[in-house]
Amino acid sequence: MILFFGTKKGKENSNKMPNVVCGHCAQKGTVTLYSQETLAHVFWLPITKIGTNHYAECSHCKRVYYKNDFSADMLKVINQK
Template identity: 50%
Template sequence: MILFFGSRPGKKETKTLRNVTCPHCQQMDTLTVTCQPNYAHLFWIPIFTINNVRYAECSHCKRVYYKEEFTPEMEQALSS
């Protein structure tokens, strides 16, 4: 019997953070958060989530912030 087991990325979700300033360039409403889950799959059917990749990018200065670098202001805007 052959088993096909592996991992693959899921669908990307993006959200613009309103009323949040970029810590680098101090511009308001320029941050966009992207979340993409990675799934373990068996026979191309997703079984469980391995991890979630989450980062924010400023459209003005192009600075990227990974989830470890999120400010409390960014976290609060993302949860609401």
């Protein structure tokens, strides 16, 4: 019997962070949080979520922040979700 098992990226979600100030250009309300789940699947059917990747981007200066670069305000928004 052949068993197909693997991982797959889920749909990417975006949420504006209106009260967060960009640490690079100091603009308020221009940072958007993007999150994408990684799913385990068997026979191409998603079974469970294994993890979530987060990053944020400023729409003014185009600076990208990865999870280890997040400010305290950004982390607070993630923990509220």
